[in-house]
Amino acid sequence: MARKNRAMLIGSIGAGKSTLTNALLGREVEAVKTQALVYYDWIVDTPGEYTENPLFYKNIMATSLEVTHVLFLQDATRKKTIFPPGFSTGINKLPIGVVTKSDSENADIDSAVQQLKRVIPNGPIVISSSITGKGIQEIKDLVNCNTMLDMREYAETKQSELLIFV
Numbered sequence: 001m002a003r004k005n006r007a008m009l010i011g012s013i014g015a016g017k018s019t020l021t022n023a024l025l026g027r028e029v030e031a032v033k034t035q036a037l038v039y040y041d042w043i044v045d046t047p048g049e050y051t052e053n054p055l056f057y058k059n060i061m062a063t064s065l066e067v068t069h070v071l072f073l074q075d076a077t078r079k080k081t082i083f084p085p086g087f088s089t090g091i092n093k094l095p096i097g098v099v100t101k102s103d104s105e106n107a108d109i110d111s112a113v114q115q116l117k118r119v120i121p122n123g124p125i126v127i128s129s130s131i132t133g134k135g136i137q138e139i140k141d142l143v144n145c146n147t148m149l150d151m152r153e154y155a156e157t158k159q160s161e162l163l164i165f166v
């Protein structure tokens with residue numbers, strides 16, 4: 001499918017960025033540790049170090065200029081978020097919050113959603129699993145939206161429990 005919109009994935013080491021990249025693109029390979037920026041079709045996958053170490057924030061900002069959307073991944077099995085509060089407001093691109101690993105028996109989805117609401121004061125949040133495929137279509141559809149209003153209308157029309165609009 002031809003896409004003009006592009007997404008950059010950010011989040012902690014092991015949050016599931018590369019596994020989600022594969023799920024979004026239908027690639028049947030196992031993710032290995034990401035060492036540098038990787039460009040696949042309409043996705044830019046980043047190393048978790050970019051989000052964990054503020055010294056790399058300038059790289060996130062510079063790379064965001066190449067995309068239309070930034071996906072903020074929060075691992076549902078992690079108690080804490082490594083994103084600073086309001087982080088999405090410092091990046092002038094359409095934000096999408098993504099809760100990853102919702103399939104895990106250790107997942108605390110409500111807590112992950114609460115964490116993301118603090119990171120993304122305005123925007124959609126999708127509850128996902130790259131293993132079961134939950135939320136994958138919703139993420140693709142949101143990346144096809146061109147404005148915050150489009151994303152909001154999509155979330156309202158979809159009426160899915162996997163999709164929250166803050």
Ligand SMILES: Nc1nc2c(ncn2[C@@H]2O[C@H](COP(=O)(O)OP(=O)(O)OP(=O)(O)O)[C@@H](O)[C@H]2O)c(=O)[nH]1
Binds near residue numbers: 018100
């Ligand atoms: N249960 C479950 N495990 C997942 C899911 N997505 C990723 N994982 C596991 O989480 C681990 C890390 O996944 P990666 O995709 O490599 O994480 P990453 O964010 O790319 O990590 P870095 O490249 O180091 O920043 C792997 O063992 C994956 O199998 C998921 O949806 N459910």
Ligand SMILES: [Mg+2]
Binds near residue numbers: 018
């Ligand atoms: Mg990776």
